[in-house]
Amino acid sequence: MSDFITEAAPAEGQPSDSQPRKDSQTASEFIDSQLQLEADAREALPFSFDHCTYPLGPLRQSVFSCITCNPPPESPSDPYAPAGVCYACSIACHGEHTLVELFNRRNFSCDCGTSRLPATSPCTLRIDPATGMKGPVHSQAAAEGNTYNKNFRNRFCGCGELYDPHQQKGTMYQCLGLATESDGGCGEDWWHPECILGLSRDWYIPTIQLNFKQETPVVRSPESDDEANEKQGHPVPPGFPDEDSFESLICYKCVSTVPWIKRYANTNGFTYLVHKDTLLGDAARSHTNNESTTHSSARVLGLSKTEETLDCSTMSRKRKAEEILDTGSFSPKKPKSELEESGLLSVLPPATCHMAKFSTPPGESISLLASDQDFRSRFCRCPDCYPSLSKYPQLLEEEEVYEPPMSEDGDNAEGGGSVGTGSLLDRGEAALSNVDRVRAIEGVMVYNHLKDKVKSFLQPFAESGQVVGADDIKAYFEKLRGDAEAIRAAAGGAAVAGGDGAEGGDDNRREQSGY
Numbered sequence: 001m002s003d004f005i006t007e008a009a010p011a012e013g014q015p016s017d018s019q020p021r022k023d024s025q026t027a028s029e030f031i032d033s034q035l036q037l038e039a040d041a042r043e044a045l046p047f048s049f050d051h052c053t054y055p056l057g058p059l060r061q062s063v064f065s066c067i068t069c070n071p072p073p074e075s076p077s078d079p080y081a082p083a084g085v086c087y088a089c090s091i092a093c094h095g096e097h098t099l100v101e102l103f104n105r106r107n108f109s110c111d112c113g114t115s116r117l118p119a120t121s122p123c124t125l126r127i128d129p130a131t132g133m134k135g136p137v138h139s140q141a142a143a144e145g146n147t148y149n150k151n152f153r154n155r156f157c158g159c160g161e162l163y164d165p166h167q168q169k170g171t172m173y174q175c176l177g178l179a180t181e182s183d184g185g186c187g188e189d190w191w192h193p194e195c196i197l198g199l200s201r202d203w204y205i206p207t208i209q210l211n212f213k214q215e216t217p218v219v220r221s222p223e224s225d226d227e228a229n230e231k232q233g234h235p236v237p238p239g240f241p242d243e244d245s246f247e248s249l250i251c252y253k254c255v256s257t258v259p260w261i262k263r264y265a266n267t268n269g270f271t272y273l274v275h276k277d278t279l280l281g282d283a284a285r286s287h288t289n290n291e292s293t294t295h296s297s298a299r300v301l302g303l304s305k306t307e308e309t310l311d312c313s314t315m316s317r318k319r320k321a322e323e324i325l326d327t328g329s330f331s332p333k334k335p336k337s338e339l340e341e342s343g344l345l346s347v348l349p350p351a352t353c354h355m356a357k358f359s360t361p362p363g364e365s366i367s368l369l370a371s372d373q374d375f376r377s378r379f380c381r382c383p384d385c386y387p388s389l390s391k392y393p394q395l396l397e398e399e400e401v402y403e404p405p406m407s408e409d410g411d412n413a414e415g416g417g418s419v420g421t422g423s424l425l426d427r428g429e430a431a432l433s434n435v436d437r438v439r440a441i442e443g444v445m446v447y448n449h450l451k452d453k454v455k456s457f458l459q460p461f462a463e464s465g466q467v468v469g470a471d472d473i474k475a476y477f478e479k480l481r482g483d484a485e486a487i488r489a490a491a492g493g494a495a496v497a498g499g500d501g502a503e504g505g506d507d508n509r510r511e512q513s514g515y
Helices: 027-044 087-092 193-197 222-232 252-257 259-266 303-309 321-327 338-342 373-378 424-433 437-464 470-481 484-502
Strands: 005-007 059-066 099-108 208-211 216-219 248-250 270-274 366-370
Touching (some): 059 087, 193 270, 252 259, 259 270, 259 366, 437 470
Antiparallel strands (some): 059 099, 208 216, 248 366
């Protein structure tokens, strides 16, 4: 079919222009733009979202909290029944809702379609046991093994700050989560660097800072501070290690629930940060077992060197959904170490206890940092230590993260893919292939008949280069339906009836306006 141009109808009283307008678009241009939009959507959401993970049981998977379906109370102390949904349900069932992205959560089952969410927000992806059909499912029993923390209220870190992805600056770090909130840990919470050290969020705001070398106050310009923060983002507290110098974090809350892990603070591959209850008046410190270690740059320096270490380097924001897909958070997990992949960790004979050689653990409240991915191989697995270590699978080996299957490419000939993927044309052809053969033939015959009529209508416009206006199309389809004369007759009849009413006819009935 020849390309044609559609445009909005000209305003009343204005002549129709035969030249294409700025808002005109050819059919091929519209189709190309539609395909590009669909390609962009597949790139942003490359995984299929046609299956809820609830039937799969507890998994380590990406979890979202729906604030629209389950709004939290304003006060953090008020009771709240949190709920989390899987990746597929976050799109298919809650795609137009306000979601809080919690990233990967351990041993979690999707709460969509369960009693933790209102029945007015059912799961459209699961099979309803009562009907045997897909969705809508609601009020099913929620999984008993799920654990929740304040992140489901959209509050993060030890400071309990509400998270706004459009305003948040700086990097946040997720703890391995050795204990839940109810057990005294953090439950895989996300932490600000300054909160790990025990500083306040606004530790950098004071306009007067003592110069300890000169013992005289140094006045800092608020304007210069604002300009620096605008350019550089949220400042990193003095001495906090560079984000590339460590691999994993165990926050001070979780460390306090596992006292034996503090003994690794002075060992190879681990760095620790002292948590202070005071503000900038105390120095946050870090210790390593070797001054010449390659990770010595990760040590936290004392406040006496604030002038040298106050590096307000630009930090990336906490990753958003589109950034996750770009950086591969849903892609295969990081490669295991050669020792882990070889399986030798599970077959090596127990050795003598390494912890007997460790020095006395620090007495302060500390957070533990692992310098690389091989930190799990450094935990002692002797007969005395292994029972305590085995309670924490995340310390034994890197955890598998569930990933939904990839969506099929929308350009494939089958028109496959998950619900909502593939081009509109492919999905139409796929639907047509499932129609009864007799109806399909009849539909094709009607389509060909209509196509011939529309082609004959558009042919003169294509030959003359004239723009096809909205009025032209409307008039043509009125004629095609055979109701053009009826519409004109009805308009004329209404005018006559209006005239009769003005003359005071005997009929007291009046037609109610539809406008």
